[in-house]
Amino acid sequence: MADDRLRIAPSILSADFAHLADEVAEVAPVVPMVHVDVMDGHYVPNLTIGPPVVRSLRAATDLLLDCHLMITDPRTYAPQFLEAGAESVTFHPEVDDDPLSLIHELRERGGQVGVAIKPAHPVAMVEELLPHVDLLLVMTVEPGFGGQAFMPEAVPKVAEAVRWRAEHRASFRIQVDGGISHATIEQTVRAGADTFVAGSAIFGAEDRAAAATELARIAAEARGQALSR
Secondary structure (H helix, E strand, C coil), rough: CCCCCCEEEEEEEHHHHHHHHHHHHHHHHCEEEEEEEEEECCCCCCCCCCCHHHHHHHHHHHCEEEEEEEEECHHHHHHHHHCCCCCCECCCHHCCHHHHHHHHHHHHHHCCEEEEEEECCHHHHHCCCHHHHCCCEEEECCCCCCCCCCCHHHHHHHHHHHHHHHCCCCCCCEECCCCCCCCHHHHHHCCCCCEEEEEEHHHHCCHHHHHHHHHHHHHHHHHHHHHHH
16 A cells, blocks of 8 residues: 655755755754755766765754655665665666666665656656655656756656556555646646655745645645545
8 A cells, every 4th residue: 555645845955055954944843854856967967965965964853854866876875875864765777787676775774765767758667666666756857957847748657657556556655856836736646646846846935834834735635636536
């Protein structure tokens, strides 16, 4: 049975890095997790943060740390993020020669593990991995930069993943990341997503906690409407 509780995951990519602990503390009362976008300047052109920042965050918050590794060498670095205190790591499987063995290795280390697909990648690309993961991340923008416009053409893949999960009695969560806002979250909920990464929609707001709470309210309302049909 899939854990389909709705979760808002603020992305620290849009936070003020000079006051990161304070930014996270502001949303902590109203969200279960924060999302950490890790970019290496190779898989994507941008360069962000590494395990030391996750280690510092771990000391500053009890929230679940959800790391999305947009990097070319997750086999080397994913274990380091777990060691630094992350509970969940998600990687792009096309960069590794044996992604299934990496999934097993990370789970043996006690981590939750996800795989991600870019907008151009079909769900079929990761089907053989889905029985073994905790999370499927469906990118709703091209990975690499925050603040991009939401790509609605990616939403049908969420519904496809929901159907696949039900047919195969799997239990992975379905996360969407990219352009998630008060205007776009509803359609991803109706497609079946349960975890929503939001960066500028939360950390770009004057009241971060209120923005996250409003996203959760819209999501819950959309879920209720979808279930009543």
